Amino acid sequence: MSDLSGETPEAPEPTPEGTIPSVAARLALYQRAGGFIVPLITTVFAFFIGGLVVLVVTHKNPISTYKAIFNGTGLNWFFPWISHSERVTAAFNLQATLILTTALILTGLAVAFAFRCGLFNIGGQGQYNLGAIVAVLVASSWTGMPGVPHILLSIVLGALAGALLAGFAGLLKATVGAHEVITTIMLNWIVFWLAGYLFGIGGPAQSSTQASVPVSNEIAPNTHLHVFWGNPILQGLHIGFFIAIGALVAYWIILNRTTLGFEVRAVGFNPEAARYAGISVAKNYFLAMAIAGVCAGLAGAIDVLGWKFRVGVDDVQGSSIGFIGIAVALLGRNTAVGVFFSALLFGALVNGTSTRNLDPNIFQPELASNLTLMIQGLVLLFVGADVIVIYFWRTRGKLAFWRRSEPAG
């Protein structure tokens, strides 16, 4: 046996020689290899290295830098001892963090769902952008429509647009075997330039009131999502947060309690075995990608209706919410609970390092946002190296069963 899993007797899926252990199979192994401890260690380690970079390259104190970032996230709202004025600021920051978390949960799910089917959806960014583009087009036209159906229409069409884009990649994978990593990346760039065409100066959907700004029209005022915490004018937390939570629950139910979820996971573990069992691999590739696209498209639509209210070319071309979704899914190990917490972590990180929230006297926000990227890369690097995890897992096994005979690895 040439594979990793073939080596260890406890491995869930002894993979036959000649087939690639699918991503999902590896993650399942990973899943069993320890609780929340490993992702936690991974995160701490990534932050530690990030801190070293801060210290070595910029000669700043990493602890005070991280403290400033932490205060920018608003998570200190949960501390009972802070003063009233601090609490007001913290609440404001926390709302911004949770708005980002909302989008990250959904883009994280977009990556996670495809992962469970053995597909790597790097196209979350394009699907998110297309969802936002379609939602802003729908919500800014037909202004006579009543609010609630207009909101629903925008969100549904935005999600569908994401589903179409991702589903196209799934279809190509299913029919001609085009690698989804390449196709989704290409689709990302196509959407990127599509936004430049639509909302650029002189573009067909560019703002009718500001001729010199590359931005879309404002969405109709009655399509704004209801803000339930904070000031609606200062970007309070909107009800889209509950849509994201609902999506997490739906994700768990679909994967673990439906035939579709069973088939998706079966294909993810081993496409060949699934095919022998009579499961259509092609259909599941398409469906898994389409559902992933729904999540990412939903994120784009909710962001537009919840707090952006318009889409600028810069918004689309500078956005990285979809890419952060990859790190969210991998760190959250593609489980509903894990995705929630890692979305919170990255939402906090992005918000805490934003120009608005980070005190430039302590640390330059432009540097900090690159630090965020670095930490993401490190998290992915360590999460991807599941051998480390398996090593931990084996050690745990040894501790539990004392001198259990194991083949030398």
Add this chain to the structure above:
Amino acid sequence: MNARAETRFGNGWVRFGQPRSIGMLGIGLGLLAFWLALPPLATRTVLWPIFVGILAVGAGIAATSRGAGRVGWGAIAAGLAGIAFGALATRSSLGHLNTVVVWSALLASTLRYATPLTFAAIGGMFSERSGVVNIGLEGDMLMGSFFGIYGADITGSWFLGLLIAILSGMLLALIHAFFCINLRADQIVIGTAINFLALGVTGYLFVSHYGANGAPTSIPVIPDITFNWLQNVYFIGPIFGGLNLMIWLSFLLVILSYIVMFRTPIGLRIRSVGEHPRAADTVGISVYATRYAGVVTSGGLAAMGGAYLSLGFVHTFDQNITGGRGFIALAALIFGKWRPFGAFAACLLFGFSSALGDRLPDYFSQGSSVPVIFNALPYVLTLIAVAGVVGRSIPPAAIGRPYVKQ
């Protein structure tokens, strides 16, 4: 069996009637339909593109019905596109066409756009042929771009800058290799991580060293090679007369990499490790060492491409300057079926679409955002390519699979 053997080993006339050849002819005719409407011929009547385009579609249908489906559909698509674009071109004013379609300038620009891709794609070949998927090419290029500028800035020499760029790409690739080979991590996840890391590291260093002012403008750049005797030669002169040193190096690299990969024992070793690592290990080839060498070489070459981009082409650096070129290089590699000349041809195609996208704004009136959409052309082409109009590419058999020594 006999007929097959015949088509395989010579007898060109038998080959000529094959459905695949008919399909290829159709694709050629489709391109011709468009070309007729462009300078220097620039036919003004729409009939010629339609006539040739219909011939292309006919050839496509003939090929499809004879069993060469993929090529046939490609020919039909090329024919229809040829008619559409040809008709479009006959409708536009000759002046517009002449400013956009200056073939020699377009081709020189194609080479400039293709070179970063060529370096990265050839680099990717060394990694992928040894069995390691290299999504991290983008990150390697980005490292090369930044450290090329940074190195040239601090040492005051473009050559040392280039050297530092190559070393930086190799260093990143070394991390990549360690995680993929020793830790046997999922290669696609690690490649993505490498890209994030490079984006963060180069962005961080760029901001901390150059801040808001951007990269300095007085950096020694990689020189162009000017051939005075060539410059006045018709058509060839404007293309090859003043190319950058790195472009010539990229030509050399393609030839050299072909020889190394397919005509030397080293190449045989790399390929055998990528196809069947167990067998290679059995005959005494070190799988780990070969893969390390492959990944690190790819990092160095991709970084050279990145350094050309910053030091030889745009002469500056900005955050995420590569803007997805690493991924296009990867697509070119797949398009070119993991072969040097195939990958180079694909890079030229992508370079051409970039060059065209660059010049097309002249075609449209001021204040129109239509030219923007042509920036998506390389990506659409890649999609079509990957979707298999040119036939399925078969990757090295052991690609993406970590190897465990026994």
